Amino acid sequence: MVYLVGAGPGDPGLITVAGLDRIREADVIVYDRLISERLLDYARADADLIYVGKVPGQVSGADVSHDQDAINQILADKAREGRRVVRLKGGDPFVFGRGGEEAEALRAAGIPFEIVPGITSAVAVPAYAGIPVTHRGVSASFAVITGHEEPGKPQSAVDWSHLAAAVDTLVFLMGVKNLPEIVTNLVANGRPETTPVAVIRWGTTPEQSTVTGTLADIAERVAEAGLTPPAITVVGEVVRLRENLSWFEDRPLFGKRVLITRTRRQASELARLLAAQGALPIELPAIEIEPVADTVPLAAAIDRLRDDGYAWCGFTSANAVELTFEHLAERGLDARSFGGTRVFAIGPATADALRSHGIAADV
Template identity: 45%
Template sequence: MPKGIVYLVGAGPGNPDLLTVRARQLIESAEVLVYDYLVHPAFTHLLPDDCEQICVGKRKGFHSKKQEEIQEILLAKAAEGKRVVRLKGGDPFLFGRGGEEAMALAEAGIEFEIVPGITSAMGAAAYSGIPLTNRSTNATLVFVTGHENPEKLDTTVDWENLPKKDSTICIYMGVANLDRISERLMAGGFLPETPTACVEWATMGHQRVCRGSLGTIAQESKSFGLKAPAIIIVGETAAMSEDLSWFENKPLQGRKLVVTRSKGQASELSSMLEKTGAEVIGLPLISITGAVKPEVADEIFAEIASYDWLVFSSPNGVRYFFEAFFQKFEDIRSLGFLRIAAVGKSTAKEIKKYFVSTDLIPKEANAESLAEALVETDSLDSAKVLVVAGNLGRDVLIDKLEEARAIVDRFEVYKTEQTDLSENPSAKMFREQGADGILFTSSSGVRSFIDQAKYLQLSPDALRPKTVSIGPITSATMKQIGMPVDIEAKEASLDSLVDAVVKRFGK
């Protein structure tokens, strides 16, 4: 049996983009993932398909596993010879009980590794424009837990004697005790006018910042509706947030959007939305995998140089076609002198990655427009055309080309299937919180959403999302099954889709 190992990994303050390179590498190769409640579901999308996922998260009023049980899970899975990733919010050694878990592993003789993460206070400060240190105002930085009740006689935090001069105090888990914490800090000599900021859901698209002074922050936080998780920052540099707050100025900051693209496709759209400040929930309703039959590929590639047109109906077709092509050939010139057509700009963009030019792109990104554009070239009579498609490709393209007397071969290179959302962490997050908008980029995604509706029923308090369509084909499917189309992109491209979302939801 292989020797097991446990990695105690910091997931950072919440934003998936702030995951370290080492943490990402370990998640991508994990055999078992043991994760906390505050860990973003996007991290689970990096996992191998056969990885066992165990949620042991804790939140106020709900503890799925006691600390002793968590440690027993780590020991048991490592004893099975597994590569175990224990993913913890922030940094594993900062108010995360990672030290207790590491000690349990050390005492059991199990190999482990500590992978630091960006701690929540650092993320909260950076994303709210608060320098934690500043040469002219403070040279002392204090991290302290506010989870303890300040009224306790045996509290380990000496609130009255925390450093006051030239210091910044970062308080973790202190929202519930904010009134008493602020009272005790002032009783210890902190001035009531000391700038104070509370950063809720730091680094996330729905981050909020409550600003005030130490003497007013308790009351202001109540009016603000401040809730955990939040970091409280006390000190002169907290006042700099008004001028340095860059994240709150992004057009979609405060918006939560659901991306329904497949696991392999979602990253580009998610990245585009996150750059505008949105929080993205990745909810892959479909999975797309290569489905090239070797015997068919052999026949196609044996005749590839004899085709007049190579037609791509999607970016997925481009990726899986060239993957199969380069398994057979070493040189792109083996394509011969054929011309290439793409259904739209996104597909042409994918083709360009292989240093190949696209000869024809229709004005509208759909099969009908692509067929009409090809017919208008007057080059189809007796021409050999290879249409690259997936298992759900529409026959309208091939039918119209054959009507124009083309000799058409269909090359199926990938298959689209529904994903199982029954145990999906992102589906759970969507059910509990809802979203401002849910983005559909394909008809198959729309059908999967309807077919799996029982796993996507929103809780009574969840935000009801507007529906967003990438274009006419997807919109037609939505209307056909009775789903409203609240927003539609002007053209079927990711750029146009993001523009439509920013126009509707932007500040």
């Protein structure tokens, strides 16, 4: 079985509940370049993680991971082994994600599949830049267009005259390289040069950056800012709303990189709190907590604790709490072992850890 799962636009919090469930259950995860790798933390420890990301403008040579036919083959081969395969794709699989092609290949190979839609960057990224794609009195329609079509293509799949005249908001995906041609085509087909434009790079992530302008100057502004892919382009009067609706880039720690050196288990919660304030947390655990090799003294202390041999028992860290209760569990014991012994905790995190095991610290 293969699950084609949309990972959302970059912020790992934007994946769907169904998508996260599939990641947790997967035997194999075949993932793209633009997904948040923090989502892979939810995978089982024994799951195979296979990277098949494609970098625009780069050819990988012998690396078949960048070839679509090879990706299709990987999906089919792993599924035939009887494994649950998740194909994790940025945004939504069916919005310029080649999910339809992969589903066709699976159907042709006789492999069952399931589609798990994701939040497309075409809507989420403008929202994180404070730009609604529709707005009463401003925009009643929007279109999502590939910006990756080769300039000068003899028969363009894009109806420029219709887009320029009949659609209020235009969202171009993957269009930074071709931005000058996009602008030229829109203006040549009647879109006013004064039309507002926004180009948003790495949208929904702490690295998000936004350049605004008009059709007359946006290509020059983007070049001056050194904006490179991945980015999307929004064309339309709704861009003016950003001045009043910008929120994501206004958070107190936006754009700050924060190195976290705590243990991985403790770092994850801190990383979540920092990310909520706009920071880019980088987890680099510098310490690792391991149980003592000689557990005889601890076992003796627990035996004495159960016999009410202590008036007080103190914990200096949450790690000490967890290791103690792991040892209790190994012996089939729990918080009842503390009996009438009073307990003190140093620090609120230690007190919280005790509370999670059913003990309210006396001090």
